[in-house]
Amino acid sequence: MISSTLVNALGLLLIGAQHVRAASTVNIASSVKADTEFTVTVNTEGLDKWGGSERWSKFNVYLTLRLPDTAKTEAQVCILANSTNLGSLSGTKSAKVKIPADAAPDGARVMASVIIYESDPYGNLTSGTRTSDRATFQGGNAKWAEFENQGRALWIPDYIPCTSYACARECGVKHWDDIKEVKDISAYENTYGCMTSCSGTTLEPWSDFVATYYGGTVNDTDSASTTSAASASATASTTTSVSQTGTSASASSSTSTDTGAADKLLAGNFSLVVAVMLAGLAMF
Template sequence: MARVLTIGGLFAATANALNGIVAPNSVAADSEFQVTFQNGNSDSYRMYLAAALTGVNGPACYLTNSSTPSSPLTLNIPALVGPSANYYSIAAKDLTTGQGLTYSNRFNLTGGNGNYTQYEKSLGGAPFWDADALPCSSYACARECAQASYPSDLTNSEAYSTMRSCFLQCPDVRPAASASQTGPAHATATTAGSMTTLTAGEAVVTLGNDVISAIETTVTSGGKTYTEAILGAATLTLGGSSTTISGEAVSLASSGLKVGKTTTVAFSSALVTMTASSTAQDGSSGSSAAAASTSSKKSGALSVRYESFGAIFVIGAAVLAVLSM
């Protein structure tokens, strides 16, 4: 029997499953469009709008809840779900067999006028809510609930409960089945052992198909203080040379993160988790959680681990201070 596997085993589709989903290269929001697929059958499917905000595809909300689709299938994406971008796709899940997700090609959504809230930006690419429990038509309503309680809903159980209750008042939104969405997304904003959640500057920018988060810091070295931005594996210094990321020249300007020659993305407030650990005696620091764990057995300066948008950065604390907003 034929079998199709994605890289990393994210999903598998056998020949009796709906697969080969093809969407138009460009889709207009709030307008009907059609997708085609192969191996249509009598199973019941849920169709989702998926987004690759951090380079990894995942369902954001469902467009149709439970039906036996025929090819071509007509769908409609609400404009308020998100901004116009080229990282969207259609996903399908077989509810009858419980088989995993199958994705279409990525397409460019035009006419999207939904803006990501600070709550969404702080999730590190994690789902906004359980996509099985959130219709796309209610995404904007749920977004208002999250932003109304921000930033307390990220750290405070009572605020999160208020947000959750608000979610469930939006049309057809159901309780999230995901265990990770039964409480605040971040630890309480206090020092707990060696972990502290602080407010820092964050700039979120789309580069190619990836949405990348930059954390603004100040660095003291040689008696001088510099402003820097940590963007993935790259560190940008104010007044320093630019770095090419996803085909774009990126540098740090006094007013934000500069992309190309004309675009500047301003820093906004974000919660960043810091974890202190020891580094090697020579003051070197690792670039991953494993490096931090290895160096924790050695004496020396403290390092700080930033956890934001699912990425981890380890930097010597002797030359680092979080910029309070």
């Protein structure tokens, strides 16, 4: 069965602004190189008044891309660092991450988005999404897919480590004819099934998804499979170290614009997400 994480995530798409309470700022350099470690700095000082370390324990870092559509949609596409421990909440935290060369084209505009939370990034105790300013991606070798050209994103990024995003993108390319004009939920089955086969992804089998949200029957012979969350953490570009300082982030880094989860997660997602959102909201 799909965990409550996805249900809460989809509900948060509509009411995410209610979760944007903590004042945190995300900073990255003005340019980042492919397959090269860089620092994401998160100012956590403002979290103390919202419960401090008793409430906040971890943070995730996501890759947000500015897509090439005419609206310049910004969408979270994959996870860079999963379940990084915060420790105490004094000063700032910094995580080391890498963006794979095949995650975006050379010259793409990239951002780091952060969610700070207790145990579930889309549960009740979450800071909402905070996103850095845009940086220029150097050394990328990907090509935009047609769904990206149209301002669409594939899925909730927690299920796709950035080391798997190129594979997931190819699924969107391969099955574009199925999903470019969606008439019902079945249009996504091939794309979804393809993504479950990408190493490191943690999507459930399609039959489980349908059974959870649309009252279908789980087919025990369903061949779609997923890897464990531990596998995703191992294969994703997760943090190699976490450091803490007693001062705010350096002024030389790009500063962030704080926005609600709805602003970032809703933008560009396939109409499937909207459909699931309505089904999941009743369970939220």
